Amino acid sequence: MQTIKVMHVISSLKTGGAETLLCDLVAQLHKKNIQQAVVFIHPGPKVEALRSLSIPLYHLRGAVCLFDPLFFVRFYRMVKKEKPTCIHSSLWAANVVARIIGIFTRTPVICVLHNNNDQNGFVRNAIDMLSLWLADELIAVSEGVVRTMRTYRFLPAERVKVIRNGIDAVQVRARAQEQIISHEQLGFLPTHFIIGAVGRFVALKNYSFLLTVFARIYRDFPSARLILVGGGPEESRLRAQAVRLGIKNAVCFVIGQKAYGYYRLFDCFVQSSTKEGISIALLEAMSFGRACVVTTSERDHEVIENGKNGYIVAANDEDALYEALKIMIEKPFIRKKCENAAHITIESNFTLAKMVGEYENLYYFSSIRRL
Incomplete structure (x- = not known):
């Protein structure tokens, strides 16, 4: 050979x-x-x-x-x-x-x-x-x-x-063990419901849309918190938007750090991109058994099966994303089902x-x- x-x-x-x-x-x-x-x-x-x-x-x-x-x-x-x-x-x-x-x-x-x-x-x-x-x-x-x-x-x-x-799920979890992050380090409580997102702060990731929807979630569920792990040219604009929306103290921007240690804190992972291939961050979140909500302009998604291992909503549909996140907060039994299925999806196919x-x-x- x-x-x-x-x-x-x-x-x-x-x-x-x-x-x-x-x-x-x-x-x-x-x-x-x-x-x-x-x-x-x-x-x-x-x-x-x-x-x-x-x-x-x-x-x-x-x-x-x-x-x-x-x-x-x-x-x-x-x-x-x-x-x-x-x-x-x-x-x-x-x-x-x-x-x-x-x-x-x-x-x-x-x-x-x-x-x-x-x-x-x-x-x-x-x-x-x-x-x-x-x-x-x-x-x-x-x-x-x-x-x-x-x-x-x-x-x-x-x-x-x-x-x-x-991804190598075992390796991802090992990297997380090297980066232990607590709720208290971020100014949050263990009783808070943590929504997390990971990715560059660029227009394609559509974080402005996510912040708008999260403001509604925070109004109706005051224990909700949002963690954005990433960095990029839109950081200042996104921080200013969080201030305008009155959610500054409920949103944590994590800049220039690896995401591995943060996945364990998430109760729900969100991908708000207008368009995305097979996201490594999504696969990593699922490998930790996180329930995921993804937005897409396509009818189907190659990783998420709607209602089985997560939820799919139309890109830029504020009401649809709000309702999906509301389900994750209000119905822990559905969230648990998605968590179990998410882990199996990664081990079987990715x-x-x-x-x-x-x-x-x-x-x-x-x-x-x-x-």
Whole structure:
């Protein structure tokens, strides 16, 4: 069997689902003694986690600015130096540059698509239409991403395959044990009903909508509290909104910390995004047996079965989200049923081992295809 060497290329190593997924994937492949190198464009907290594995790690930069000629020359040289049998790219910018360099170095390229293409904007979609065909494999993290790719009429449906995100529930709980957080540390009481959300403070996560709905919940259920774990450009605006809504003392903003230790505090997890693939934060919350409420613009959800392992409500429907959260507060027996089913869902369908195995097979077949 041919020896596999994977070069991972990612736009960012900041805090995010795709970044966490890459670190977990690299760590698992490292345990299997698969040779790897990682190239990143924007540094972040995940750099140290990868550096601890003692694998080649490259920060890709241009001479004057990103994506200038020297940027591509340096990337070309990195690939020629490492001689990977395939390139695995994640996030939009990394996907584009990997497709280009893959052609010049004759290296198979596997592009992973984490977001719906209607989130990319006109310019990015135009670039995709010109370059997607250069990839050897196109992998979507969810069926929802596949559906949006069908708007590219030039791209045959069978070109896009699905490998669903997965997590190591045992590892997630072990990380939580290293980060013990109490209600009192946050100024809350054990009797408070904690609603939690995890994700970047950006428009897509729709936290402004969540705060609006939570204000209604807090008015009717004064023991309710909200924890937002994340950080990002909308933080100041969201804090100001909490003040305007009169819920400042009922909302806790947790900035720049890992979420693992906070899941145990949640009585209910909420994902208020207008659009989302298979969220790592959602999978992690479910692995702790948290009852979840998700908003979506789609009719169905790939992880949540409405009324079984959580609740699905239409995106931006304030009344629907209010009613779902009200059920979680008022009907603990329903919440308990969702909690039990959530844990089983992760163990059955969204394990890291399953995801890693599928990528490992893909690396092998992509590599031998060019022999």
